[in-house]
Amino acid sequence: MQTQTVINPQCNYSQTLKLSKISVIIPVHNEESSLPFVLADLPPVGRVLVVDNGSSDGSADIAVLHGALVTQEPRRGYGSACLKGIQFLSALAHTKNEFPEVVVFIDGDYSDYPEELICLVKPIFEGSADFVLGSRLLGNMENGAMPVQSRWGNRLACFLMWLFWGARYSDLGPFRAISWNALQKLNMEDQNFGWTVEMQVKAAIHKLRIQELPVRYRRRIGVSKISGTVSGTIKAGYKILYTIAKYRWLTWGKQGKPG
Numbered sequence: 516m517q518t519q520t521v522i523n524p525q526c527n528y529s530q531t532l533k534l535s536k537i538s539v540i541i542p543v544h545n546e547e548s549s550l551p552f553v554l555a556d557l558p559p560v561g562r563v564l565v566v567d568n569g570s571s572d573g574s575a576d577i578a579v580l581h582g583a584l585v586t587q588e589p590r591r592g593y594g595s596a597c598l599k600g601i602q603f604l605s606a607l608a609h610t611k612n613e614f615p616e617v618v619v620f621i622d623g624d625y626s627d628y629p630e631e632l633i634c635l636v637k638p639i640f641e642g643s644a645d646f647v648l649g650s651r652l653l654g655n656m657e658n659g660a661m662p663v664q665s666r667w668g669n670r671l672a673c674f675l676m677w678l679f680w681g682a683r684y685s686d687l688g689p690f691r692a693i694s695w696n697a698l699q700k701l702n703m704e705d706q707n708f709g710w711t712v713e714m715q716v717k718a719a720i721h722k723l724r725i726q727e728l729p730v731r732y733r734r735r736i737g738v739s740k741i742s743g744t745v746s747g748t749i750k751a752g753y754k755i756l757y758t759i760a761k762y763r764w765l766t767w768g769k770q771g772k773p774g
Contacts, residue, residue, distance in 0.1 A: 532633065532640055535561040536616035538604050539632070541583075542596030543623035547572040549736035553621065554581040556629040561615060564603060565623070568596040574623070594710035598703060616640070619692045624735035626660065627690040631730050635692040638726050645697040645723040648715070649690035654729030661732065668752050672712055672759060679763045682719035683727075687711045687755070690730055697723050708751040709758035716762045 537560040543550060550565070554577075557563060565578035565585050578585045588599035597620060608614040617636050621627055627649065638644035651661060652669065673684040689711055701717040703710070718725055 532636065533616065534559055537619060537632075537636060538562040538564065538615035538617070539619045539621060540564050540566065540597060540600035540604070541578075541621055541623045542566045542568055542588075542593055542600065543570060543574045543578075544568040544591070544596075545570045545572045545574060546623035546736075547574045547577055549625040550574055550577050550623045551581065552625045552736070553623055553629050554578065554583060558630065558632055560619075560632070562604070562607075564600050566596040566600045566603075568592070590706070592707035594703075594705040594707050594713075597710055598706065601698065601703065615695050617692055617694055618698055620689060622689045622735075626733055626735035627688075628731045628733075631690075632692070634728055634730070635690070638728075639692060639694050643724065644726040646693045646714075646718045647691065647726045647728060648684065648686065649688050649692075649730035650684075650686040650727045651688045651690075651730060651732040652686045653727060655731045657733040660734045662748075664748050664752075668748075668755065672755050675756075675759050675763075676712075676716060676719060679759070680716065680719040680766075682715065682725070684715055685727060687715065688730070688732075693718075697721075705754075705758060708754035712755045712758050713762075716759060720762065720766060 539557060539560055539562070541553065541564065543565055554563065563583040565575070565583045567575040567585060567587050569589050569591050575585050586599060586603045588596045604615065604618070617639050619632050619635065621629060621632070631649065635647045635649055638647050652666070669687050672687055676682040676684055691714070700721055701714060703713060705713045
């Protein structure tokens with residue numbers, strides 16, 4: 516397998532990475548104004564998959580124009596879109612007998628910096644991590660990029676994960692990288708707002724090697740489907756706490772994996 520040397524000044528290192536072995540999943544719902552910027556700023560990875568989660572705009576067409584693969588997931592929900600992306604990549608990999616080594620998840624709203632993908636995958640390729648979370652709270656964040664309620668919700672969720680499983684997280688950010696093998700072990704299930712916290716809880720339960728790295732964060736293009744409305748914020752907060760409580764119950768008094 517040929518490798519490509521990438522020098523990223525933001526990460527302040529040069530490292531030989533197998534970019535062709537990276538697959539990126541981008542769940543989108545009506546992101547035609549921001550998606551072109553996300554796709555343009557991504558490093559030249561092996562596969563970029565846009566999961567169109569019931570968009571009524573031209574998001575899917577824009578993805579195709581930028582050379583991305585596109586699959587449809589009509590069932591609304593962030594988790595549903597991510598699950599469809601994993602299923603699509605798995606089916607494609609079985610057909611071609613060529614599996615990715617690393618999967619990166621990033622939103623299509625251009626709030627994250629796609630070029631920092633290189634920072635997140637580095638520990639996985641070096642063999643020091645299975646799961647790398649991009650922490651917005653550890654990095655440089657534009658004023659107003661994260662609402663106050665989201666900050667407090669993140670802190671509460673991270674505190675509970677530390678209390679119950681000893682996992683030291685600072686954020687529930689969607690920008691994350693995980694090895695393909697580790698992702699298969701997690702058996703992800705959540706179909707909506709609990710997706711990110713489910714992955715983090717299960718990573719702790721399965722004792723994955725976890726790292727957090729600071730990432731920059733800016734105001735998204737357009738209105739957030741979650742924190743942009745009161746109802747969205749309440750639903751997301753409830754589902755996050757419910758997910759933590761669910762896995763705490765499943766692992767109560769047990770060692771290792773949830774039963």
